[in-house]
Each structure stands twice: as C-alpha cells, then as structure tokens.
Amino acid sequence: MPHLGSDALALHAVGEPATPAERRHLAECDRCARELAVLRSTAASARAGVGEALVPAPDAVWERISAELGLAPDVRPGPAGAASAGPQDGTRPARPGGGASAGRSRGRWLLAVAAGLVVGAVGGGAVVAAGQRPTETVVAEARLDPLPGWTASGDAWLEEGADGTRTLVVRVSRTEEDGFRAVWLLDQDATRLVSLGALDGDEGRFAVPPGLDLDEFPVVDVSAEPFDGDPAHSGDSIVRGALDRPA
C-alpha cells in the first residue's frame, strides 16, 4: 500500500486506531513509522502541557528594558494577548485586543505611518545604480506586503528613462480573486488615489503620468476589483507598499 497520508498519520498520533492494512504498512515503512513517532511525541508533549497557562511579565519589566536600552518613550508594546499569526498557515493576523484600546493604538500608529512616509517618500535626487542599466534607472522600490486576509506578496520599482519618462513595474504573486487586479498609487493616508490600470498576470508595466508627484502619491496598491462597472477602488487591497529610494 502507498505511504500513509498526513491526515491518517495525525489521527493515529492522537490515538485513533490504524486499519490492518495501515498497520502492516507501518511495520514495513521506516519513513511512515518515523513520521508517526515524531507526531506521537508531539502529541505527548501537548498532553503534558494541559492545564498550564502563560504568566505575563509584569509591566515593570518593559520599563526596565526601555531604561536600560534608552528606547524612545513612544516605543511601547501594544496590549498583550493578541496572537501573532505566522505566515506558515496563511491565517490572517489577529487584531490586537479589540475594543477601544486597540482603536487608540491604531490611531497613534497611523500618525506614525504618516510621519514615516513624509520622511521616507521618494525624493527628487534619484540614486542611480551605477553601470547597472544604461537607459533606465531604478529610482524607487517598494516591497508589497499583503493586507489582512491575503497571502500574496510582491514588489514594485520605478524606472526612469533618459528622457524622463517614468514606468512603474509591479509584480505580485498569484491570488484567487473574482474579477481582476488593479494597480493604484495612493497618498500616505490612503484617502486619495490615482489609477494606473489593470494588472494582467503576475507582472505589469505602467506609465506614470508626467507631472504626477510621487511625493504626494508614494504608496503602490494592488486591489481586487469585481467586474461591476464601477471604476472606483473596491476597498479590497491585496498588497501595498511605499516606494522608497533604493538603499
């Protein structure tokens, strides 16, 4: 018989009986037997952890760390208790705490975001990658990170030709959306936006209109758009990232 599936191995590891055929296979197959042994020991560790809970560190510990390292006073851990979500299982990150305090902390963060973008926005003095590209120069780049609910990622860069024409190149990994994907440039508050067009496939090149000030619209956004005839942004952004000068 073929190797045991991972569902079957997991069920045996938590104590469900194997069929006779599975038992025969396990007796002969080192690979499946090893995997089962690892999962069994995982399950045993899990049983040993029952009834315990984590004990949060007192607030004073952070104060001591902050004092010892001389951190800025606004650098503080948010409310504890929100689970972190790793990218490993594609779940969306949990929101911190919920309720009023989370809203307040988000507000503070948006202020910090706005301030950071003003400092980090694309400046006039382009950094040229020496000798790399004779006719087009990458003058800004962005990492595109997924918004909650999406697992895609990507990047974007702005090329400037010798004649001053600007082209935004956007690459985003595949997603399953109903409709199509559209590329936008947003301002730092994500309240005003310029449409650059539909993204066909994983990569697209978009002419940036001459005269468009990228200091004003530094954020690259790729959204999922339904075929509903409404030209406005759907509000459902897949990835987003701010253009920044190359390091």
Place this chain on the structure above:
Amino acid sequence: MTAPQIAAQPPRLPPRPTRRTALPRTVAHLRPPPEWDDEALARAFEAGDEHALAEAYRRWAAYVHTLALRTLGSAADAEDVTQQVFVSAWRGRSGYRADRGALRGWLTGITRHAVTDALSRRSRDVRDLHALAQRAERAEVPDVASVAERVTVVDELEQLGEPQRTILALAFYGDLTHDEIARRLDLPLGTVKSHIRRSLLRLRDRLEEVRDGAAPRV
C-alpha cells in the same frame, strides 16, 4: 579616443534589482506592528527598528517569562531573565539573521542560555564548590529543555484559534475520535481531520524550533 561601447539594450523585464536590503521602515509601518506577520517583524528587528523590539516583547514576553519562571521558580529571577533576554537580543541583533530562522526560536535559545546561566550562578552562590556547580549544570540542562517544550506547547495552544483549540482539546483530552468530534461540533469530517493534522504539524514545527533554538548564544 575610441567611441564609447554601446551597451546592450536591457531586457524589457529586468530581473528584480538585487540591491535591496532590509525592509524599509516605511513599508513595515504601513500597518501597526500587531498586524505584522512574524517574518515582517523579524526583518524590522534585524533592521534595528525599536518598534520591532516592542512588538517582539508584546508577542513573546509572556512565553519567555513563563519559561524562566517554571525553570527558576522565583518571580524576581524570572523578571531579571526576561529583561536580560530582550536586552541581549536587542544588543546582539547583528547576530540574528531573519533568513536563517524564526525570531521566536532565536529568543527561545537566548532564554534557555540565560536560564542555564542563572541556575549555575545560583548553585555557585549557594556553595562555593566548583564541582557542585558543574554537576548542577549538567543536571539542570535537560530539565530546562523539557520545561521549554512544555511551555512552548502551552503557548502554541493558546495561540490556536477556534475551532482548532476545541478540536484538539477533544482529541487530546477528551479522547474522542474525529468522527465523534465532527458530530459533536457539527463540522464536516474533512475539516476536523485537517484541523487535527495542521495543529499537530504546527506544534511539531514549534517544538523543532525550540530544539534548534538551543544552539545560538548572544
């Protein structure tokens, strides 16, 4: 004077520029740190963003503190170790490489070393006997390892959402089969099976991370 050599036309779709370094601050901060995934947090930490230290503390201080508390048995010592772990992690962040492993695993390794050091210091304090200290250290290390595993499991179970947590609880502690769990929770069989598998694999990966995390030292 020779004519300048004409460079070949670059391909229309050039490869991704390779000069990029750490995650730019601005990108990381488009969303508040609690919404960063672990990878984004690790890159911001590596890049020296103090907000990443605060966020790492928010996510993992309870885990570090509990590990120290369960091994050292003293609230004051556990607080000292927690402080020491985050301070050393920050000062030693140049020794951390986001592309080589999880930040949490690295913190776990630092915690285990800090705990082991605290234990051997304590045994030296108690008796100024060199041999005793050595023996104590040898005896304590496996204990730290097994406590680390237990605390890791507790942490991981706390982070599981629903219905995974209930499904695992019924499978582990209620000794129900997946059939019975599916009926009781009114969920499709396949869903229950895949939750058991995914939760168990997550736990396995976390435990491997803890074992691997025993290596680094700041």
